[in-house]
Amino acid sequence: MLPDDPLSRVLVVDLSRREARVERRPELFERSLGGAGAAIRLLDEECPRGADPLGPANPIVLAVGPLTGLFPLASKTVAMFRSPLTGNLGESHAGGRSAVALRLAGYGALVVRGASESPVYVAVHGDRVCFRDASSLWGVRSSATVARVIRQREPEAGFRSILRIGRAGEERLPYACVTTETYRHFGRMGLGAVFGAKRLKALVISGHRSLPVADAKAYRQTYREIHDAAVASPLMRKYHDVGTPENLVPLNLLKGLPTRNLQQAWFEGAERISGEHLAEGYLGRRLACAHCPVGCIHLAALREPSAHEPYFYKTSMIGYDYEPIYALGSMLGGGEPEGLLRLIDAIEVVGLDAMSTGVALAWATEAMERGLVRPGDAGGLTLRWGDTAAYTQAVQWLVEPPTDFFRALARGVEHASAVYGGADFALAFGGLEMPGYHTGPGAHLGFLTGARHSHLDSAGYSLDQKAVKAGDLPSPQQVAASLLKEERWRQVLSSLVVCFFARGIYTAPVVTKALASAGFTLGEGDLARLGADVLRAKHAFKRREGFSWTGLRIPRRILETPSPLGPLSPQFLQEALAAFAAAAEAPGP
Amino acid sequence: MRTRLAVVDGDRCVGCEVCMFACVRRAGEGGLANARIHVRSDGGIERGFVVVVCRACPEPQCSKVCPTNALERRDGGGVRLVAERCLGCRNCVAACPFGAAFWDDEAQKPAICLYCGYCAQWCPHGVLALEKAKEAAHAS
Numbered sequence: 001m002l003p004d005d006p007l008s009r010v011l012v013v014d015l016s017r018r019e020a021r022v023e024r025r026p027e028l029f030e031r032s033l034g035g036a037g038a039a040i041r042l043l044d045e046e047c048p049r050g051a052d053p054l055g056p057a058n059p060i061v062l063a064v065g066p067l068t069g070l071f072p073l074a075s076k077t078v079a080m081f082r083s084p085l086t087g088n089l090g091e092s093h094a095g096g097r098s099a100v101a102l103r104l105a106g107y108g109a110l111v112v113r114g115a116s117e118s119p120v121y122v123a124v125h126g127d128r129v130c131f132r133d134a135s136s137l138w139g140v141r142s143s144a145t146v147a148r149v150i151r152q153r154e155p156e157a158g159f160r161s162i163l164r165i166g167r168a169g170e171e172r173l174p175y176a177c178v179t180t181e182t183y184r185h186f187g188r189m190g191l192g193a194v195f196g197a198k199r200l201k202a203l204v205i206s207g208h209r210s211l212p213v214a215d216a217k218a219y220r221q222t223y224r225e226i227h228d229a230a231v232a233s234p235l236m237r238k239y240h241d242v243g244t245p246e247n248l249v250p251l252n253l254l255k256g257l258p259t260r261n262l263q264q265a266w267f268e269g270a271e272r273i274s275g276e277h278l279a280e281g282y283l284g285r286r287l288a289c290a291h292c293p294v295g296c297i298h299l300a301a302l303r304e305p306s307a308h309e310p311y312f313y314k315t316s317m318i319g320y321d322y323e324p325i326y327a328l329g330s331m332l333g334g335g336e337p338e339g340l341l342r343l344i345d346a347i348e349v350v351g352l353d354a355m356s357t358g359v360a361l362a363w364a365t366e367a368m369e370r371g372l373v374r375p376g377d378a379g380g381l382t383l384r385w386g387d388t389a390a391y392t393q394a395v396q397w398l399v400e401p402p403t404d405f406f407r408a409l410a411r412g413v414e415h416a417s418a419v420y421g422g423a424d425f426a427l428a429f430g431g432l433e434m435p436g437y438h439t440g441p442g443a444h445l446g447f448l449t450g451a452r453h454s455h456l457d458s459a460g461y462s463l464d465q466k467a468v469k470a471g472d473l474p475s476p477q478q479v480a481a482s483l484l485k486e487e488r489w490r491q492v493l494s495s496l497v498v499c500f501f502a503r504g505i506y507t508a509p510v511v512t513k514a515l516a517s518a519g520f521t522l523g524e525g526d527l528a529r530l531g532a533d534v535l536r537a538k539h540a541f542k543r544r545e546g547f548s549w550t551g552l553r554i555p556r557r558i559l560e561t562p563s564p565l566g567p568l569s570p571q572f573l574q575e576a577l578a579a580f581a582a583a584a585e586a587p588g589p
Numbered sequence: 590m591r592t593r594l595a596v597v598d599g600d601r602c603v604g605c606e607v608c609m610f611a612c613v614r615r616a617g618e619g620g621l622a623n624a625r626i627h628v629r630s631d632g633g634i635e636r637g638f639v640v641v642v643c644r645a646c647p648e649p650q651c652s653k654v655c656p657t658n659a660l661e662r663r664d665g666g667g668v669r670l671v672a673e674r675c676l677g678c679r680n681c682v683a684a685c686p687f688g689a690a691f692w693d694d695e696a697q698k699p700a701i702c703l704y705c706g707y708c709a710q711w712c713p714h715g716v717l718a719l720e721k722a723k724e725a726a727h728a729s
Contacts, residue, residue, distance in 0.1 A: 070619040072607065100606075104620050148633065158606075158629030159621065182634060208621040216617030223614060227607075231713055287634055288605035293713035295603035299635060317635035 001030055002212045002519035007066055007108035010042070013122055013129060015198050016056060016114030020129035025108075033520070034065035034108050036091070037495035037534040039080040042111060043089075044541050053084035053190070054172055054197035056115035063109040064099045065496040066518040068291075069211050070219070072227055073502040075099045075289045077180075078494055083189040084197075085174040085356070085412055086431030088545045089538060091452040092191050095289035095297075096184035098161035098205060099497055105207025112198065121164075121202040123154055126209070134201040138170060142349045143179060150202055160206035166351020167399045169196035173410045175356035175433070179348070183287065183297055183319035187353045188454065189432060212519075219517040226514065229505045231293055239296035239501055240286070244322035245275025252330075254468065254564045256439035256461070259330045260385050261362035261425055262557050265438045265564075269335020269386075273325050278337060284317055289499070296501065302341045318345045326436030327358025332365065333385030346392045350399045356412060357398070359433035361391055363413045364405075367422045377405040377420075414553075424556035429453045430547075438558065440464030440565035441572055442479055448552050448573075449483060449580045451538040456500055458487040468564050476576035484583050491534035492527050532588075539584060549581035591665030591722035592704045593645030594626070601714045602638040604628055608708035608717060615707045623693045625702045626717075643667060643689040643702035645722055651681035651690045651699075660701070665722030670701045 001007060008026040013019075025038075032038045039061045046059035060081050067074035077099040083090030102110060105126050112122075116131075119138035123130040132153075137146050143166030150162050161180055168176035169192030176192025177185045186192075195201070213219040230236050238246050251257045252270040259267040271277060275298075284301025288294060299317045306312035318341045328334065328343050347354050365383040367373040375382045379402040383390055394406070401407040408416045413433055417426035427434040429444070430453035437443040442460030450457025463482055467473050474482070490500065496515075498506045506514070508524040515522055522530070539547075559568050609624040616623070627641040645667030652660040652668045659674035660681055677697040681690040691700040706719030 069610075069621070072610075100621075151633065158627055208624070210613065210622035211619030213617070213619055219617075219619070220614060227711070285635065285637060286603050288603040290604075290606050291610055292605050293607050295605060295714070297603075 001026060001066065002214060004212050005066070005519065006106040006209070006211075007034060007103070009107050010109045010111060011107045011124065011129070012111045012113060013124075014113045015116040015120065015122075015200060018116075018131045029066070029108050032534060033495040033530065034068075035063050035076070035078045035495040035497040036080075036491055037530065038109055039063040039078050039091075040534060040537045040541060042109060043080040044537065046111060046113065047082055049544055051082055053082040053087065053090070054193060056198070058082045058194060058197075060112040060191070060194055060198070061109060062098070062102065063497075064103045065498075066520060067496050067498065067514055068099050068103040070213065070518060071223060071514050072291050072293060073230060073505070074496055074498045075291050076494070076497040076499055077102065078497060079178070079186045079191050081191060081194045082545065083174075084172070084193045085190040086453070088431070088547050089451060089542050090189040090191065090194070092186040092188045093494065093497075094178070094180050094184050094186045095292075095499065096161060096181035097290040098163060098180050100290035101159065101161040101205040101207055103207070103211070104159070104209050105205055106209055110205070112200065112203075115197065116199040119199045119201050121150065121204065122200065123204040125156060125206045137201050139167070141167065143167070143351045144182065144349065146202060147179075147182060150204060154204050154206075156206035156208070159208040160204060162202060162204050164202035165192045165195045165200075166349065168350045168352045169193055170201075171399055172196045173352065173398065174412055175353040175360075177351055177353045179351055183299065184289070185353070187355065189452065190353075192351055213517050214519045215517070222513050222517055226505060226510065227293065230502060233505060235501065235504060236294045240294050242275035242279055243296050243298040243320075245278060245298075245320065245325050247322050248274045248325060249276070251437070251439070254439065254465070256437060256464070256564050257330050258326065258427075258434070258436055258438045260333045261331060261366045262427060262438060262561050263366070265561055267330040267333075267335065269333075270330060272335050273329040273337055273340055275322075278320060282337065282341070292499065294501065300341050302338060302345075304338075316345055318348070320344060323436055324354040324358070327355045328391070331358045331362045331436070332388070332391060334388050334391075335386065336388065339388030343388050343392050343395070346395045350395060352395065352398065355435060356433040357395065359427050360409050360413050360416065361394055363416065363422065363426050364394070364409055366425055367420055370422065372421045373405060377403060379403050379406070423553075427555050427557060430552060437461035438561065438563050440467060440473075440563045441568055441576065442467070442483065444554075444558050444568065445479060445573060445576050445580070446483055448554070448577060449584075450487060451535060451542065457490065458483040464563070464565055473565055476572050477579045480576045480579035480583060484580055488528070488531035488535050491531040495530065495534055535584070549577060552577065591663060591667075592706060592719050593665075593667060593722045594642045594702060594704060594706060594709060595718050595720045596640045596642055596716060597718045598716055599640050600637060602628065602640055602716045603714055604630065604634060604638045605713065607711050607713060611708045611711040615705070622695070623691070623700045625691055625700050626708050627688070627691065640716060641688050642717070643704070644687060645704060650684045650686065654680040654684040656680065660699070663722075667704060667722065668701060670699060672696070672698055675699070
């Protein structure tokens with residue numbers, strides 16, 4: 001690391017004492033680069049064993065990496081905390097502007113400790129940290145209003161990021177999200193609830209300092225190589241044109257798109273909620289994260305007439321991506337784009353994780369169909385596949401529950417099914433509601449084994465798709481080895497906070513070269529070791545908090561609905577799980 | 590030939606700030622200090638972006654208010670900073686109605702566009718272009 005690089009500065013904000021100070025941790029960043037690598041070590045230090053996820057002892061760690069602010073597509077912020085949803089390692093990544101803002105404010109990481117007695121928002125403008133009263137912002141219906149107020153009150157437009165929670169976070173719902181720049185999210189695992197428990201309504205970060213480079217000429221050269229590869233790559237074109245929903249139709253044709261709570265894996269209405277259809281009928285604007293030429297963020301312009309007055313229209317800009325379309329579209333049997341967009345918007349207003357919400361509502365719908373839950377339990381509301389108006393009402397009731405049923409559902413499908421039954425079709429892995437892939441054993445093994453139980457941990461769906469193409473299913477041991485290898489490499493990328501969409505560009509030799517500009521001398525072997533180390537540190541934290549490889553629940557539903565690679569075999573899954581656990585726990589490399 | 594930077598289609602801006610990073614990188618640094626171009630949301634990113642560049646005005650207001658003539662007028666519009674004359678009074682920053690006279694916190698002097706067009710070369714979505722200054726005086 002270069003001596004004058006501010007990366008090694010960790011800003012520690014203590015909400016209980018309303019104090020902030022800077023700790024210099026060069027060894028932490030030398031060893032782990034930043035991002036996930038730095039965050040897991042800070043979490044391990046800061047979070048006492050068994051800490052209540054909603055208590056003051058649970059810290060929030062945000063971390064960025066050495067390439068942030070220097071190179072394009074290294075603009076993710078990694079958040080870590082103990083998850084109120086899974087009770088274990090909480091890890092969530094977000095794009096937007098927060099990574100560049102934090103790095104250029106002069107920090108590699110930010111730790112929030114303690115809890116405030118009254119609602120507060122914290123503004124970090126470079127070296128200045130301000131604790132602002134947020135009592136009047138607490139309870140405001142729409143989290144977009146909160147963002148608008150803060151935008152007007154705080155300086156540094158264009159250099160700042162505003163992270164905020166909605167009513168769901170205030171109510172400490174375990175799958176509440178944190179929204180940044182209106183359309184990006186620390187979506188998964190309940191960071192919003194941890195904010196809410198700390199009475200932290202929002203966090204504003206701004207900065208625009210310069211960053212040193214080792215050799216200006218070499219820096220410009222490497223920059224050009226990475227940039228040119230990014231703008232020329234077909235993957236990047238795909239994400240700019242149609243965006244992440246481009247995956248919807250291919251997954252549906254493959255019969256790997258979870259539909260109606262995964263009672264089937266293809267959706268007859270997929271065409272109408274596809275990225276192509278949304279782009280043609282609704283796309284209103286595309287946006288980019290800071291320092292990313294791609295611009296994958298797609299906003300629909302939804303123009304709706306007033307129910308009460310002729311010629312009175314309201315136009316809302318609503319962000320959409322593959323995962324919300326899966327969770328709130330196919331998973332709920334909803335093939336009508338406008339209803340889907342309204343439902344996405346309702347979830348944005350309250351600040352819930354769209355994926356967990358969709359899976360929870362899908363479970364609830366099936367539980368009602370089967371008579372496990374009656375309309376009387378749900379305040380008279382009947383949930384039916386495709387009825388987006390009812391689902392929109394249900395979202396309100398997750399935040400303001402009229403009955404115990406909604407109180408239970410707001411705690412996730414694992415909890416709700418423990419109360420009402422229906423665990424066989426409660427689609428959660430490691431306590432986290434499932435992502436939108438039923439492509440084969442690789443996907444589900446990835447959800448089970450991934451340190452954050454995400455499809456992004458090890459991209460098992462990609463393994464499955466390759467197997468479909470090859471017409472040959474690898475052995476359980478081969479699947480386990482591939483997943484582990486991928487998850488280890490992704491620790492390197494998420495320690496650099498490189499967007500996974502750019503994984504084809506940031507290969508090991510490119511990473512080595514880019515790091516040289518930031519004054520890090522790491523060879524490809526060093527990177528491989530670093531990836532394995534970071535993953536080991538995550539597993540160690542999870543074990544410390546009670547995780548065991550043998551305690552993972554496999555929802556029966558994934559065995560019942562055939563995947564593109566045929567019905568899943570429990571024996572195959574168990575063998576692969578055992579192989580993964582053994583290899584992950586083994587010492588070396 | 591005199592040149593100036595032009596925002597040819599602000600509606601195409603996705604807010605990636607690649608232009609701002611390019612401006613700083615040209616000087617051999619990372620980050621965003623002293624970027625001579627600025628992109629910010631137009632009151633929420635759903636409304637799009639405002640791209641602030643020096644328009645190389647034929648009658649630059651920044652130059653008019655400079656007490657020491659540190660912002661020398663260029664032929665064809667725009668100004669050039671003569672740093673040793675600058676007192677750091679910030680009159681220019683206040684005078685530019687577009688907010689295109691930026692401030693270098695370290696030097697305590699304005700950061701003024703060099704009309705080099707490096708940022709425009711990097712814009713991935715055709716928002717910026719380098720134009721001949723004389724034509725520009727009549728356009729937009």
